[in-house]
Amino acid sequence: MIRSERAGPVVWTGIIAATCVLLLVVQQMLWLALPFLFGGVLHYILVGPMQRMVRAGYSRNSAAMLASLLFFAFLGLALTAAFSWSRGPEEDSWEKTLGLYLDGGVAFVHNTMTLLEKKFPLLAEMHLTSTVNGIFRRFTDDFAEKHLGEILVALATWVPSLLLAPFLTFFFLRDGLRFKKFLARAVPNAYFERALYLLHEVDQTARRYFEGLLKLTLLDTAVLALGLATIGVSSPLLLGLMSAVLAWVPFVGSVVGCVLVVIVASTDAPNNPFIAYGAIGVFVLVRLLDDFVFMPLTLGRSIRVHPLVTVLMIFIGGALAGVVGLMLVLPLLGVVMVVGETLGRLVTNPRLRARHRYALELRKRQASLDLDVAQERRARITNAEL
16 A cells, blocks of 8 residues: 555656646746745745634634735835834935945956956956946946836836735635635545645645745855854845845846845945955855755755755756746645646556546436436326327
8 A cells, every 4th residue: 555655757757747847837937926936935924823813713804814914014114114224323315325335336346357457467468457447337327228228127027026926925815725625626526535635735835845945045044144244244134134035036036135245245345355255155155055955955855855856856947947947946846746646646546546437427327317207207298298
């Protein structure tokens, strides 16, 4: 019995193939996949408080609405407090603060070019610093004309998509159980128990994945904050948290997080570029630890996949869908694994298939009997009329 419950090589081949196909599909629908990802994270954060409210006597609709409102109200207050704190006692304008950090980033690039010219005379003969300064000048002079429209279009595309996440969170909380019942009613009676098991395991797999994602975020925050504090970067905990959360967004989030860390480090020490180099080293080290140590230990264990399979699927996801694949390959693998193993058990279980065939035969007999009764009744009515 135990041997028949385990998925074999054929089932696992189908699981890996289906995961790869889903990765290619998700890559083309990233604008919709990200809101579902954020909505799922928020759903599994709020489902515990909502269930406690339901046990306390609230209806499911009221509990979902109250949990969502309290969470987003708290999030809004936290962002307002962070905004007020970031302005400081001098009440500097956002333009001045942004200009300060941009100047720090430009100074870092200039110091890097100067250091390279000192180490490599060939670069000095090529006038590397003046060339880079000219590129920066042309880029900043024509930035508004060439790139501002593209940035606004990108924001107009992504902001509504990300604002869909709170909307999805509320309906996941309110109608999740109703959706499971809707799916269960479509399953033949012979497979009903297995279908309930499948729905339960998919839900638990998604829950374990998002809990693992939160654990991964905490690990990344702690390690990055420790590394930045060691080299003397200001606000290491805030930078670590922002970079860890930004890493949820494929490619763009990691790049923005790295640039943010480098800009802050170069602004803290404009005359010492080695602080920014150290920040880059810390960030790269954390990303490597994230991919090869933290992710298999948190997300891999959360979805109960062997670490070797986890690492191999991360490489396959990156090869197929880039950074999008690196981010989404594990949750897709977890869900497809549950569905594939359950379907494999259904197909290879002779008792369930016999029950289903017998149920179909009973329905066919019942339909034939009803048809015979209807024909007899019609014949009697016809004879009575004659």
